[in-house]
Amino acid sequence: MRTIDSRELADLTAAAAERPRRRLNINLHQDAADSVQRMVIAFEPETYIRPHRHPAQFETFILLRGRGTLLSFADDGRVETLVELAEDRVRVVEIPPGTWHSLVSRAEGTLVVEVKPGPYQPTAEADFAAWAPPEGHKDTDRCRDWMAQCTIGERYTHRA
Template sequence: MTIRIDRAMLDALVDAARGSARRRLHRNLHQDAAEPVQRLLIAIEPDSYVVPHRHSAPGKRETLTLLRGRLGLILFDNGGRVQETCLLEAGGEVLGVELAAGVYHSVVALDTGTVIFEVKAGPYNPALDVERAAWAPAESAPAGRDYLAGLHALFAANQA
């Protein structure tokens, strides 16, 4: 089956993300969690907090390619200190990244309507796939808003 990733698909995903409680939404392109390659589109809004996390299983590299908008990527050491940031811009200098397994990371949307294409090794097992950072606030915690603001501040010079 051919799946076309077109403007209408991205527009619908962005609209759905804007209406979701988490202010982000994904659409799987793979048929099920058992597939050896997981491929998905993620629409994310600037007020969506992605808890720093890592994929520790060997071979769980993650590739992010920006299709729309601007995205800030933050890499952390095991204690939560920022080690590196990277600005991804659709049509810009950096369009995507490949992350090694075991690296704590988070992303922040810097534009409304930002869309990412993500690829990582499967199969997907929710119990084992993601390790959330113990040093970062939970997504639902009140401190998450302040933490998100701090992540955005890392890219303040790049804000439009």
């Protein structure tokens, strides 16, 4: 049986805040080959998660602490859905297979549980949104900040 206590969550949050990517996870699954991938993720407001999709997999997020926004996008990058995750609002969201999406942290110390079918497969380049900058690009902060304040129907314009 695997348990995670408050101290371990506090350590995870502190470590995520020190990482360059501003996020870190604890795997609950034993191995990348497991049929279900389960992890607790700490992610800070400064993290950038490039919009992407999982063509044949659902993905579920369960908010443990903090606040975030789950965004879904049309193929052309228009915002289709904004789901505000908060302790007094939506706590669980499941993303259907093939849905372009990203997640933005809105509070320090935000923690989510992510569940999706395994085995783990790195996201193929074709499944990252071409209209959004790759991680580490000079435009990632601009895209992240846009995702934090955009509205339904808007589209991000990437500077190459």
